[in-house]
Amino acid sequence: MKAFTKTKYGGPEVLQLEEVEKPSLKDDQFLVKVVANSANPADWHILRGKPFFARFSFGLFKPTNKILGADFAGIVEEVGRHVKHFKVGDRVFGESLEGGAFAEYTPVVANECSKMPEGTGFAEMACVPIAGLTALQALVNHGQLKEGESVFINGASGGVGHFTVQIARAYGAKVTAVCSSKNIAFVKALGADQVIAYDKENIHHHNGKYDLIIDTHGNLFHSDYKRMGQRGVMVGFTSLGHMISLLLKRATSKFPLQQFTAKANTKDLETLASLIQNGKVQVYVEKTYSYKDIPEAIGYIEAMRTRGKVAMLWEDIAEVDARRKSTSY
Template sequence: MKAFTKRIYGGPEVLQLEEVAKPVVKNHHILVKVIANSANPADSHILRGKPFLARFSFGLFKPKQLVLGTDFSGIVEEVGTNVTAFNIGDKVFGESIEGGAFAEYICIKSRVCAKIPEHIDFSIMASIPVAAQTAYQALITNGKLQNGESVLINGASGGVGHFAVQIAKIYGAKVSAICSSKNIDFVKSIGADNVIAYDKVNIHELNDNYDIIIDTHGNLKHADYKRMGKRGVIVGFTTMSHMVSVLFKNALSKFPISQFTAEANTQDLEILASLVKDNKIKVHIEKTYQYTQIPDAITHIEKLRTRGKVVMVWNWKED
């Protein structure tokens, strides 16, 4: 099968489209024919081996996983033993934080997948796993969002951010959002009640008060959380030193800030799929690439200017 491989750490230029062995389905796994992928900052971090501490998980001197890729959607081709939730032919989507998704086939644990709702496009559902699940877990699982609370979302126009705005509104929050001035109309269109342009206002001098602060961009200071919020959730980071600084200061403080990495699970994916089906979540796809252009897609998201999601599609026609 065709797959994008990474034999050394580096930028998108180290990715190679190669023929590799098709995965063999395992116990508790399903084999999925990949139809679409989406690109995430996590793919870039894993590709480059940054931050360095991540190499203790992904390979100290060279990558453990040959094939890159986290998000995917596709069709179940084989079902492993002890899998009861899926059947051959099911349309599914899911996430593999270990990688392996940028390929024609992926063997994946069934507990990190869910079925695609009827009449929903593969590209739409490939955009959901990492970004929407991160937004959901930031707000609901970690942020403990309650109906009627106020939320400030920093980085509201990006992949995670544009889902966070919509999910916060679905769960009854009053949403303020931080983005660039060119994205104000977009962020308002997905439900933000108030939009703050970081290129017009110094966000480190804002004095508004919020129940929850969600930082998907990763440039808020510890003082910003304490000044403006009752509790906070760190999703992204600009530099590792900045995140360490925030967490170190928070260790000396009683202010409730949580930092987490989203964990894929069928239950959350099913909730998100239902919200997409009911048209409560709208996925904004900024650009679609062919699978042969996956390195270009990674280059695109590394510019950190993406509005919504970037999708890559494989050659496929429905019978």
């Protein structure tokens, strides 16, 4: 099978499209024929091996897992003996931070995956897992969002941010969102009650008061959380120094500030699927690339100016759906 491999740390240029052995399955896994992927900041962090301490998980001197990629959507090709709730032919989406998704086939653990809702497309659903789970878990699991509360979302137009705005609205929150001037109309269309353009107003001087602060961009200071919010959730950081500063100040402060890494699970993926199927959340795919251009897609999101999400396709989706309908499983 074809897959993008990496044998050293570096930028998108170190990725090589190669023929590799098709993965074998464990009893608790199933094999997915990948139709679409999505690119995430996690991909280029893992690709570059930055921040350096992350290499203790992904390989100190060179990558442990040769195949990059987390988000996917595709069709179940084969199931292991212990897999009960998925069958050959199911349209599924999910993610694995262990990598392996930027390939024609990827092995999947059942509890990191969910069935795609009827009427949704592969490119659309491939863009959901990491960004959607991060937004949902930031708001609900770690932010403890309650209906009627006010939420301040920094970085509202990106992959995680555009999900966070919509999910907060779906859960009954009043949303104040931060983005650039050029994205104001986009973020308002997502459902934000108020939009602040960071290139017009310095958010580090903003004096609004909110129940919950969510920072998906990663440039808020500890003083910003305390000044504006009752509690906060950090989703990302702009630099290692910024991360260390925030974590040190959190350790010496009573302000409730959470930091986490999203974890894939079927329940949360099903919640996201339901929100999408019911029209409460829409996936905005800004650009779609061929699988051959996966390195270019990663380079594009690394610039951190993406509106919504970026998808990559392994096959023509119309052909996939036509073949699926004509095949008896």
